[in-house]
Amino acid sequence: xxxxxHDVLLSLTMLRPDEKLLLKALRAQGLAVQSALAEDLGxxxxxxxxxxxxxxxxxxxxxxxxxxxxxLEHLGVQTLNRASTIEVCNDKGxxxxxxxxxxxxxxxxxxxxxxxxxxxxxxxxxxxxxxxxVSGSWGRGxxxxxxxxxxxxxxxxxxxxxxGGKLFPVLIQEYVVKPGHDLRVVVVGSTPVVxxxxxxxxxxxxxxxxxxxxxxxxxxxxxxxxxxxxDVLGEGFYGIDLVEDLVAGELMVLEVNANPEFARSxxxxxxxxxxxxxxxxxERVAA
Amino acid sequence: xxxxxxKGEIIECTACGQEHEVTAATEGDxxxxxxxxxxxxxxx
Numbered sequence: 001x002x003x004x005x006h007d008v009l010l011s012l013t014m015l016r017p018d019e020k021l022l023l024k025a026l027r028a029q030g031l032a033v034q035s036a037l038a039e040d041l042g043x044x045x046x047x048x049x050x051x052x053x054x055x056x057x058x059x060x061x062x063x064x065x066x067x068x069x070x071x072l073e074h075l076g077v078q079t080l081n082r083a084s085t086i087e088v089c090n091d092k093g094x095x096x097x098x099x100x101x102x103x104x105x106x107x108x109x110x111x112x113x114x115x116x117x118x119x120x121x122x123x124x125x126x127x128x129x130x131x132x133x134v135s136g137s138w139g140r141g142x143x144x145x146x147x148x149x150x151x152x153x154x155x156x157x158x159x160x161x162x163x164g165g166k167l168f169p170v171l172i173q174e175y176v177v178k179p180g181h182d183l184r185v186v187v188v189g190s191t192p193v194v195x196x197x198x199x200x201x202x203x204x205x206x207x208x209x210x211x212x213x214x215x216x217x218x219x220x221x222x223x224x225x226x227x228x229x230x231d232v233l234g235e236g237f238y239g240i241d242l243v244e245d246l247v248a249g250e251l252m253v254l255e256v257n258a259n260p261e262f263a264r265s266x267x268x269x270x271x272x273x274x275x276x277x278x279x280x281x282x283e284r285v286a287a
Numbered sequence: 288x289x290x291x292x293x294k295g296e297i298i299e300c301t302a303c304g305q306e307h308e309v310t311a312a313t314e315g316d317x318x319x320x321x322x323x324x325x326x327x328x329x330x331x
Contacts, residue, residue: 013329014308014322015295023293037295060329090330137330239331257331 005050006034007285009077011041011068013060017263018274022056025278031285038064045071053285055079056237056277058259062090062135065259080281081236081258088233089258093134093171104228105252107245108174114165115155121172122151128175133167137257138208144175176245176252181205183242183251184213185222186260186273189280190230192218192240194271207265215269221251229256237277288317297322 008031012019015035026033034052036044038059043049055072057079059065069083081089088094096109110121111134122129122145131154133141145151158167181199184207185192195218200211207213226240239260242251262273292298296309298319306322 012295014297015293016297020293020296035293035295061326062328062330135328140330259331261331 005032006052007031007054008033008281009044009052009055009072010035011055011057011059011065011072012037013058013064016060016261018261019058021263021266021274022058022277025272025274026056026281028275029278029282031278031282038068041068041071045075051075051077053078054281056281057081057086060259062086066090078284080284081238082234085233085236086258089238089256091134092132092136092255093169095255096171096173098232099253102228102232104232105225105250107176107243107252107254110172111169112172113168115159118155118170118172119148119151123148125172125174130173130175132171132173134169134171139204139206142204144203145172176243176254177247178243179246181211182244182254183216183222184260184265185218185226185240185242186262186271187226187230187236187238187240188273188276189235190227191276192223192226193273193276194218194269195222196265196269207261213265213268215271225251225253229253237280292317 008026010033012035023033055077057065057069059068065086066083069079069086072079073083088098093111096106099106108125112118112121128144128146131143131145143154181197182205183195183197185195195216196213197216198205198207198211198213202209205211225242229240239257241254243254244251266273292309292312294309294312298307307319308322310320311318
């Protein structure tokens with residue numbers, strides 16, 4: 001028995017307020033939407049249900065997101081974001097390579113595959129340096145290395161949890177002296193629909209770590225950087241993090257998120273991100 | 288139990304604050320379980 005075809009399949013790990021807003025906005029566009037947890041993809045992949053026209057990938061789990069997008073693309077379903085894009089966005093190391101190759105302003109970064117390479121890269125980039133797991137979110141595992149002693153403290157802790165060094169590579173990045181805040185720009189398709197300033201007394205400005213948000217104007221410089229990112233990654237739904245380097249006097253791209261959260265910040269800045277994305281998807285489905 | 292609940296939705300107990308996941312939400316069959324803990328590869 002074939003079930004009815006849906007316009008949009010919303011692939012999920014769980015249904016958070018963000019996805020609830022998306023469901024409502026997509027339905028308001030007149031689209032038939034099916035939400036699917038990982039196990040719900042089984043019948044779709046097995047061909048027991050009609051294929052959706054588009055799948056919006058909103059899995060919290062990076063592994064699930066890439067897996068769902070890849071399989072749906074192999075079935076001929078267009079996905080947002082694309083699997084290859086999600087893969088890049090899930091890996092800060094890949095992003096640093098991509099930005100360097102395409103001359104997109106980005107902090108100097110080096111991959112380290114061993115504890116010795118961590119020591120060498122941090123000393124070469126200069127103190128303080130920043131260490132980031134290549135895959136991670138919400139500021140988890142991001143460490144500021146003020147000097148060699150900090151590196152040895154990090155190595156000591158890490159070796160006890162990962163004696164075999166299986167969690168390498170990590171990314172060592174130059175520390176950007178910023179004005180106490182960074183910027184998050186939400187891009188729908190190729191359009192930056194809203195920019196917010198995230199301020200914190202902590203050197204990390206993740207909203208998950210308590211940063212306060214405030215809407216700011218999308219300047220020409222912000223637009224230019226976002227356009228560069230979209231040129232490389234293709235149209236999609238992105239949370240692009242920008243940081244102002246006070247020393248170099250320029251704005252640079254810190255990272256791009258393929259599954260940006262927006263429910264809490266939308267309540268502050270007032271832009272209907274879910275509505276913007278739903279309208280973009282409706283256009284894609286109709287094309 | 289609310290009509291608007293959907294499968295996969297995370298709801299917070301108004302009495303104790305514990306988060307739960309709606310594991311089934313069809314007519315006449317609404318089930319919830321403790322919400323999963325954050326896993327290592329979760330993120331934006």
